[in-house]
Amino acid sequence: MSVPTNLRYTKTHEWLRIEGDAAVVGITDHAQKELTDIVYVEPPQVGDNVEAGKECAVVESVKAASDIYAPVTGEVVAANTALADHPELVNEDPYGQGWLFKIRMSDPAQVDELLPPDEYANHAGE
Amino acid sequence: MTDTQEMLRVVGYSSLDAMADAVVPEMFRLRRPLNLPAARTEQEALADLRAIMSRNKLTRSFLGRGYYGCYMPPVIQRNILENPGWYTAYTPYQAEISQGRLEALLNFQTMVCDLTAMEIANASLLDEATAAAEAMTMCHRLDGSGRNTFVVSPDCHPQTIAVLRTRAEPHGITIGTELTPDTFGILLQYPTTDGVIRDYAPLIGRAHEQKTLVVVATDLLALTLIKPPGEFGADIVLGNSQRFGLPMGYGGPHAAFFATRDEFKRQMPGRLIGVSKDAQGRLALRMALQTREQHIRREKATSNICTSQVLLAVLASMYAVWHGPDGLRRIAERIHRLACRLAQTNEPFFDTVRVGDRVVALDETTTDADVNRLLEGRAPSRPSSLGFFARTTPFLTHEVFNRYHTEHEMLRYIHHLESKDLALNTAMIPLGSCTMKLTPTAAMLPLSWPEVNGLHPFAPRDEATGYHAMFRQLGAWLAEITGFAEVSLQPNAGSQGEYTGLLTIRAYHKQRGEPHRNVCLIPVSAHGTNPASAVMAGFKVLPVACDAQGNVDVNDLAAKATQHATNLGALMVTYPSTHGVFEERIQEICALIHQHGGQVYMDGANMNAQVGLCRPGDIGADVCHLNLHKTFAIPHGGGGPGVGPICVAKHLAEFIPQHVSAAPFGSASVLTISWMYIALNGAAGLTEATKTAILNANYVAKRLAPCVPTLYKGARALVAHECILDLREWKTRAGIEPEDVAKRLMDFGFHAPTMSWPVPGTLMVEPTESESKAELDRFCDAMIAIHGEMEAIAAGKVPRDNNPLKNAPHTAQVCCADKWDRPYSREQAAFPTPWTREHKFWPAVGRVDNVYGDRNIFCTCGPVA
Numbered sequence: 008m009s010v011p012t013n014l015r016y017t018k019t020h021e022w023l024r025i026e027g028d029a030a031v032v033g034i035t036d037h038a039q040k041e042l043t044d045i046v047y048v049e050p051p052q053v054g055d056n057v058e059a060g061k062e063c064a065v066v067e068s069v070k071a072a073s074d075i076y077a078p079v080t081g082e083v084v085a086a087n088t089a090l091a092d093h094p095e096l097v098n099e100d101p102y103g104q105g106w107l108f109k110i111r112m113s114d115p116a117q118v119d120e121l122l123p124p125d126e127y128a129n130h131a132g133e
Numbered sequence: 134m135t136d137t138q139e140m141l142r143v144v145g146y147s148s149l150d151a152m153a154d155a156v157v158p159e160m161f162r163l164r165r166p167l168n169l170p171a172a173r174t175e176q177e178a179l180a181d182l183r184a185i186m187s188r189n190k191l192t193r194s195f196l197g198r199g200y201y202g203c204y205m206p207p208v209i210q211r212n213i214l215e216n217p218g219w220y221t222a223y224t225p226y227q228a229e230i231s232q233g234r235l236e237a238l239l240n241f242q243t244m245v246c247d248l249t250a251m252e253i254a255n256a257s258l259l260d261e262a263t264a265a266a267e268a269m270t271m272c273h274r275l276d277g278s279g280r281n282t283f284v285v286s287p288d289c290h291p292q293t294i295a296v297l298r299t300r301a302e303p304h305g306i307t308i309g310t311e312l313t314p315d316t317f318g319i320l321l322q323y324p325t326t327d328g329v330i331r332d333y334a335p336l337i338g339r340a341h342e343q344k345t346l347v348v349v350a351t352d353l354l355a356l357t358l359i360k361p362p363g364e365f366g367a368d369i370v371l372g373n374s375q376r377f378g379l380p381m382g383y384g385g386p387h388a389a390f391f392a393t394r395d396e397f398k399r400q401m402p403g404r405l406i407g408v409s410k411d412a413q414g415r416l417a418l419r420m421a422l423q424t425r426e427q428h429i430r431r432e433k434a435t436s437n438i439c440t441s442q443v444l445l446a447v448l449a450s451m452y453a454v455w456h457g458p459d460g461l462r463r464i465a466e467r468i469h470r471l472a473c474r475l476a477q478t479n480e481p482f483f484d485t486v487r488v489g490d491r492v493v494a495l496d497e498t499t500t501d502a503d504v505n506r507l508l509e510g511r512a513p514s515r516p517s518s519l520g521f522f523a524r525t526t527p528f529l530t531h532e533v534f535n536r537y538h539t540e541h542e543m544l545r546y547i548h549h550l551e552s553k554d555l556a557l558n559t560a561m562i563p564l565g566s567c568t569m570k571l572t573p574t575a576a577m578l579p580l581s582w583p584e585v586n587g588l589h590p591f592a593p594r595d596e597a598t599g600y601h602a603m604f605r606q607l608g609a610w611l612a613e614i615t616g617f618a619e620v621s622l623q624p625n626a627g628s629q630g631e632y633t634g635l636l637t638i639r640a641y642h643k644q645r646g647e648p649h650r651n652v653c654l655i656p657v658s659a660h661g662t663n664p665a666s667a668v669m670a671g672f673k674v675l676p677v678a679c680d681a682q683g684n685v686d687v688n689d690l691a692a693k694a695t696q697h698a699t700n701l702g703a704l705m706v707t708y709p710s711t712h713g714v715f716e717e718r719i720q721e722i723c724a725l726i727h728q729h730g731g732q733v734y735m736d737g738a739n740m741n742a743q744v745g746l747c748r749p750g751d752i753g754a755d756v757c758h759l760n761l762h763k764t765f766a767i768p769h770g771g772g773g774p775g776v777g778p779i780c781v782a783k784h785l786a787e788f789i790p791q792h793v794s795a796a797p798f799g800s801a802s803v804l805t806i807s808w809m810y811i812a813l814n815g816a817a818g819l820t821e822a823t824k825t826a827i828l829n830a831n832y833v834a835k836r837l838a839p840c841v842p843t844l845y846k847g848a849r850a851l852v853a854h855e856c857i858l859d860l861r862e863w864k865t866r867a868g869i870e871p872e873d874v875a876k877r878l879m880d881f882g883f884h885a886p887t888m889s890w891p892v893p894g895t896l897m898v899e900p901t902e903s904e905s906k907a908e909l910d911r912f913c914d915a916m917i918a919i920h921g922e923m924e925a926i927a928a929g930k931v932p933r934d935n936n937p938l939k940n941a942p943h944t945a946q947v948c949c950a951d952k953w954d955r956p957y958s959r960e961q962a963a964f965p966t967p968w969t970r971e972h973k974f975w976p977a978v979g980r981v982d983n984v985y986g987d988r989n990i991f992c993t994c995g996p997v998a
Contacts, residue, residue: 067987069423072430094988
């Protein structure tokens with residue numbers, strides 16, 4: 008299970024990376040393994056306002072449809088359009104090309120409430 | 134020793150009664166025979182039913198409104214409708230042994246796409262009115278802007294409008310008649326219910342300008358002659374495929390169709406057949422996008438549609454295969470010519486015209502003599518042209534619709550598809566919770582009688598007195614069996630029954646001045662359709678925990694019922710539980726709900742363990758639905774029709790909604806099957822069947838216990854009518870999952886049990902009373918042999934990724950190929966038991982690639998990229 012040290016995590020298995028005033032969001036390596044082959048990603052609409060802890064996207068494998076929760080509050084400023092034709096990127100490169108969406112954060116302090124890598128690794132290993 | 138005695142010995146009881154006493158809790162055990170007529174012989178039952186149904190008056194119907202006379206081609210009637218190879222199959226979840234009906238359903242989808250000129254179509258819905266309701270909620274979701282008005286043209290069929298009113302209310306949707314800025318969607322009928330063909334393009338243009346979605350309800354036969362809705366901007370197109378050879382049957386069952394734009398495919402309700410490939414890279418069909426289904430989405434589901442009308446969709450598709458585009462056009466042109474002789478209008482029409490003060494709908498069965506009679510001496514009108522509305526684009530150009538136009542070719546095509554599918558005429562289908570019991574052949578015969586299948590659903594009551602007499606008897610029998618006061622036969626699927634029952638409860642609370650009672654408690658072990666139906670009926674779903682034995686956690690239930698006492702609306706509970714156990718505390722659970730002002734809805738999925746032994750009404754439920762396609766012998770049809778009547782206690786009788794299905798008595802014609810089943814068995818036979826079903830499940834559980842233990846048992850270590858086989862340890866021990874066992878069972882000639890439901894990592898077996906000891910032994914022998922193969926993997930004798938289970942199922946092509954490089958023999962692959970050497974059922978394709986199929990959605994016939 009890969010848990011990069013430069014990211015923050017949620018208990019619901021999303022990761023978050025800061026890029027200026029925006030946060031890039033995806034699902035963790037652990038999550039993609041649990042879900043097995045991803046066949047579809049329903050990203051939030053650009054311009055949507057999302058709230059920390061609330062569902063805002065859906066990731067589907069052949070076995071399950073899973074809600075994705077926004078790690079922080081803010082406005083969606085980009086969604087990964089490559090996933091429409093290549094949902095497998097979430098499996099192949101969950102922390103890179105498999106990113107889901109970007110949020111312009113309304114309260115960057117929320118990031119401090121997210122799990123650091125070691126705590127997430129413990130949580131996912133349970 | 135008889136088989137029954139031998140099985141009782143294995144289970145550890147001296148008699149069926151002693152076993153039943155140990156399984157069913159005494160406190161609500163029914164200690165008297167059901168008050169039902171005595172069992173009849175097949176001849177007596179058929180004669181009695183014929184006497185009842187011959188009271189129906191068969192007159193030529195000109196009523197239209199979505200239902201038309203037509204002829205089912207005899208080659209289709211004899212070889213599909215009357216053929217257990219087609220009508221006893223289950224929903225095609227196990228794609229490898231379902232390629233025949235999957236192909237027929239792909240043909241159906243292709244036919245609908247072609248005729249409507251839409252990009253994607255599903256494999257059918259229950260009826261036109263509920264399809265329209267699904268379209269309404271789909272538009273509401275797609276719109277997502279908060280607009281709340283759905284405009285329904287007054288030109289729509291009245292039954293569609295009535296069902297939309299029922300369905301809109303729990304969603305807070307208003308039904309309007311004029312396009313306004315608040316309109317999120319609009320429904321038009323084309324041609325109108327009175328037969329007029331209108332130019333909708335300007336209205337659709339205005340709707341699209343304000344991002345309002347447009348739904349067009351239409352008629353497939355008309356579309357062979359007139360411009361299809363896809364060519365004038367429709368976003369969703371739906372209707373009834375009944376006139377493609379399906380008998381009117383006083384309302385059904387029929388297959389509704391539903392088509393939309395490719396971009397909306399993931400919001401489309403119902404089942405979708407898609408093209409994928411198998412393990413060898415060959416083309417293989419499967420049900421696509423399964424993760425959208427209610428059983429996975431639960432309370433997040435956007436539809437409670439669980440089944441489709443597979444048998445009816447297959448029949449309709451075969452009508453198109455048989456007639457082809459030219460044949461269909463000829464049928465339509467003939468009807469149109471006859472209508473032209475009658476017409477007294479300048480408005481364009483297809484088959485329905487106003488004659489004097491009545492609207493007259495003509496159809497495939499209309500004759501010149503009929504038209505002369507309708508003319509009443511008037512001179513016939515001149516032929517008219519469809520002019521502007523004439524269809525100019527081709528349809529049904531695919532080879533399958535242009536190849537089988539001689540009876541021999543057609544006969545063989547039908548048989549070819551049938552032979553790819555494993556139905557009950559090959560082997561037992563041990564699907565837990567599905568009750569794949571025998572449908573007595575005698576019970577199927579009445580479906581082919583004209584006095585059963587010839588009536589229009591809106592025929593005057595005095596022409597349908599036979600039907601109503603049959604409804605009264607069947608209703609009274611079902612009321613006695615469930616211990617309730619009133620029955621509604623209208624819901625045409627189990628999910629519809631759930632929905633109808635919950636609306637009944639909702640109306641009851643409303644009437645008592647408690648409309649806020651909208652919390653519905655549902656155990657986590659419930660089938661996913663429960664929460665989906667509850668959401669559709671306007672309830673808020675709260676899950677209730679289960680304990681380690683799989684029973685409802687009464688403490689959690691009590692806590693939630695107390696916490697939500699003010700708003701408690703209902704509990705939905707399955708009995709015996711989905712874990713296959715008669716919970717001892719069920720009465721306490723019902724009392725708890727009543728004490729806090731709620732009503733108890735009992736899901737009838739497992740009624741096959743109750744009939745004659747106990748009754749939902751006596752246990753304390755207020756309403757239950759029955760799956761006539763499970764407990765009362767209506768065959769599964771390869772994935773529909775279902776029938777889900779509801780039975781309610783006296784205090785709820787007045788609150789049963791009147792318009793949940795298009796037809797007032799739902800799928801009326803197949804009710805004759807359940808009538809026959811009960812008449813043939815009588816009270817004693819039905820009770821004996823229940824005990825035998827319980828014995829069979831316990832026998833399988835006992836025989837398999839040494840290798841595959843049963844997960845949950847009741848108080849005296851017995852199961853009810855099904856058992857959950859625990860395979861969870863094998864994931865780590867051998868890398869084997871239930872899917873691998875399911876696919877390997879195909880090599881032994883069996884359909885898999887229910888996979889990973891209600892517990893992941895398990896297989897749920899429901900043998901039903903219809904299987905003999907010999908068949909149960911055959912199944913157990915197959916499971917024991919597979920268990921041996923699993924042990925060999927666990928012991929490292931066979932690789933984890935290259936073994937008979939992971940490579941299953943094995944096709945003839947694979948086993949007979951020149952190249953064989955597997956660490957087990959061809960014989961073990963294909964002929965693992967004596968019976969497979971005597972009669973081998975070959976899976977048509979290898980393991981189907983689900984991931985490829987869902988990443989590359991392709992849902993019509995044609996070359997695959």
